[in-house]
Amino acid sequence: MTERLVEMISADQIRARTKELGKQISEDYKDKDLVFVSVLKGSFIFAADLIREVDITCRIDFLGVRSYGAGTETSGVVQITNDLSRPIADKDVVIVEDIVDTGLTVAHLMDLFRTRNPRSVKVCSLLHKPARARVHIPVDYLGFTIEDKFVVGYGLDFDEKYRNLPYVGIVERT
Numbered sequence: 001m002t003e004r005l006v007e008m009i010s011a012d013q014i015r016a017r018t019k020e021l022g023k024q025i026s027e028d029y030k031d032k033d034l035v036f037v038s039v040l041k042g043s044f045i046f047a048a049d050l051i052r053e054v055d056i057t058c059r060i061d062f063l064g065v066r067s068y069g070a071g072t073e074t075s076g077v078v079q080i081t082n083d084l085s086r087p088i089a090d091k092d093v094v095i096v097e098d099i100v101d102t103g104l105t106v107a108h109l110m111d112l113f114r115t116r117n118p119r120s121v122k123v124c125s126l127l128h129k130p131a132r133a134r135v136h137i138p139v140d141y142l143g144f145t146i147e148d149k150f151v152v153g154y155g156l157d158f159d160e161k162y163r164n165l166p167y168v169g170i171v172e173r174t
């Protein structure tokens with residue numbers, strides 16, 4: 001079986017949208033105590049590009065979660081593999097995700113974070129697949145809505161491959 005990559009969202013499109021999101025967040029969080037929480041591994045490239053489009057004081061922390069195995073279906077169980085390095089009490093948190101698919105991961109993280117008394121929690125996701133939603137997640141800052149296809153690239157993997165692609169694409173197997 002051979003794998004072929006088909007581009008869905010180009011590097012230029014991602015760059016332009018990320019710039020807009022960074023500008024919007026900079027305006028919305030001018031007088032706040034902003035902490036980005038990048039959900040690993042998938043969001044590390046998006047988070048790195050996004051925070052460089054933010055021109056206000058902010059911090060970044062990382063949270064390791066595991067919700068997928070080597071396959072492409074969610075297990076519905078979210079395991080924290082690496083917790084935040086600092087408390088988020090009284091902070092204005094923006095969770096940075098690669099993709100909101102069923103929504104289970106972000107729903108779980110929002111519940112977890114609320115127990116730590118942040119001032120606010122919002123969600124910024126590069127991608128959203130509304131067709132597969134199992135819980136309603138308001139994505140406050142959204143890059144692109146996509147159809148129900150399994151995507152890779154720009155941080156997203158298939159069996160740990162393709163994270164390094166500069167664009168988002170679909171893997172076609174023939």
Ligand code: 5GP
Binds near residue numbers: 099158
């Ligand atoms: P959810 O809990 O919303 O179903 O899924 C969240 C996580 O599943 C994402 O952060 C991502 O790691 C993974 N995921 C969901 N859809 C896709 C996809 O189309 N491609 C890849 N590579 N990962 C996905």
